[in-house]
Amino acid sequence: MTAPPYQRIADDIRRRIAAGDLAPGDRIPSTRRIAQDWGVALATAARALTTLQQEGLIQARPRVGSVVAPREPAARRAAAPAPDAAAADRDLTRERIVRAAVGIADAEGLGALSMRGVAAKLGVATMSPYRYVDGKDALVLLMADAAFGEASFPDDPPEGWRARVELAARTLWSLYRKHPWLAHLGPVTRPLALPNVIAYGDWLLSALDGLGLDVRTRFDLHVLLYSQVVGLAAHLEDERRAEAATGLTDDEWMDRQSAGFAELAASGRYPTFTRVIGELEAVGGYDLRLDELFEFGLRRLLDGIAVGLGAGLGDPGATRP
Incomplete structure (x- = not known):
């Protein structure tokens, strides 16, 4: 039987980690990049990454994405108990669902969020989160309220x-x-x-x-x-x-655009733009x-x-x- 797409993606990344092509700390392709490269839905790509997270092979880092996890000694891995899906289901709460969803959105963006992906991240049955949340739209509202709830203001406000x-x-x-x-x-x-x-x-x-x-x-x-x-x-x-x-990072992208901007500035059609670019270069450039x-x-x-x-x-x- 042919493995499902998410499993084939996970197998490919797993092999690259095992072969050393992806070392600890290296960035894993994002959900969006995987979806584009493999021609799959974002939810499928997210499930592949979640599978690898559950195996301890990758970690999600806010504003960075997924990276290869530090290598764990074989003896420790062997001693680790296998996840108990039934126990995870019993321990499921709305708060845990929201927290897991926020973690996915922080690391991969809202486009990578799905109820299936949240279930996979928590190690529970696909339909289990629906016992606590009606669907993705309701989940996003709960996430937003939880995130705003992190803000706090002093009891004694500043003057003015x-x-x-x-x-x-x-x-x-x-x-x-x-x-x-x-x-x-x-x-x-x-x-x-x-x-x-x-x-x-x-x-x-x-x-x-x-x-x-x-x-x-x-x-x-x-x-x-x-x-x-x-x-x-x-x-x-x-x-x-x-x-x-x-x-590409922003700096790498700008490096690739520099020739195009220089050509536009040299064309003579945009005198103010050309003058401002020259003034910026004279003071060391401009970093946005x-x-x-x-x-x-x-x-x-x-x-x-x-x-x-x-x-x-x-x-x-x-x-x-």
């Missing part, structure tokens, strides 16, 4: 609206840094009615209280600040997807760092709000566009 808003924005940015998939849950026009998401909004809105702003302006600023963070954070997951799809861009954007946005407050921003008598 700006310090409080900065704390809220940086807390949110750190969450997206840890869980990049959060930025792809849906558009800002379709907010999620989740307790821990609302808790973040409550803190930010409270930071804008007492500034003499009308309620619509306060909520506009809340949405604007949230969108500023989420819009930038969306690039975190896109960055990882691009690297998985191309096999998302963390630095976040801080730059946050400062400028808050500077604008501060100026607006001095100019009567949010005056209830003002005409709204």
